[in-house]
Amino acid sequence: RRGLSAPLHDLREGVGFVARSKTIRTIVLGMAVGLFGGGVLFALGESYARRVVGADQQGFYALLFALGTGAAVGIIGASILGSRNARADITFGFGLTLTGVSMLATAAVKTIIGAMGWITFVGVGTGIAYVMGFSHLHENVEDEFRGRTFAALIALLRTGLLASLAVAGVASKLLDDQFRSPFDNGTRNVIALGGLIVLATALLSLWSVRDRMGEPLETLKGLGRAANPFIDDEEREEK
Secondary structure (H helix, E strand, O other), X not given: OHHXXXXXXXXXXXXXXXXXXXXXXXXXXXXXXXXXXXXXXXXXXXXXXXXXXXXXXXXXXXXXXXXXXHHHHHHHHHHHHHHOOOOHHHHHHHHHHHHHHHHHHHHHOOOHHHHHHHHHHHHHHHHHHHHHHHHHHHHHOOHHHHHHHHHXXXXXXXXXXXXXXXXXXXXXXXXXXXXXXXXXXXHHHHHHXXXXXXXXXXXHXXXXXXXXXXXXXXXXXXXXXXXXXXXXXXXXXXX
């Protein structure tokens, strides 16, 4: 009986650990809520291609290609930033910000070219946020709680994604023809709402680390002073 209940016990401990740690809680909830908002783009992608930008099935595949390409660029870019010791939590917030703003722009465009451009940026922001979110957790979660924390994260991510897939189609139909043009399209409105959710999550994430956002700048200033050849050794040691 203990063996059957052990996974639930570990998951409960992981959720409790996430709830107690401010920095971990910010990243985990940011990833879960961000995926909930971004999930509407997956759920309504085909409807968006057909109803908003007037594309056919091949146009929908082009949008998927743009999203995948952007995600690949974002992941590579996040890997480069990680190798340069960029602050993972701050970069995570900026990645989510790029995703939210790009989703809002995606909801506003009317051409397939414009949609591909902005959806590429959605992918870039998503890739950066995904890599930096996991990097921050790896750096700050102790080995004892790492497995439980990631179990809680995966559970929340899947819950958020399934919830967005379930809600997006229904919300799109409910919002059809409820407002004046150009807001009479339910698909456009739901994607815009998803972008607002992601953007709000990103701003809250950055607000939670606002007291540490000056650290990278101070580090760069310190490196610049240390490398200045016109400062003698005594001054350099003092600074």
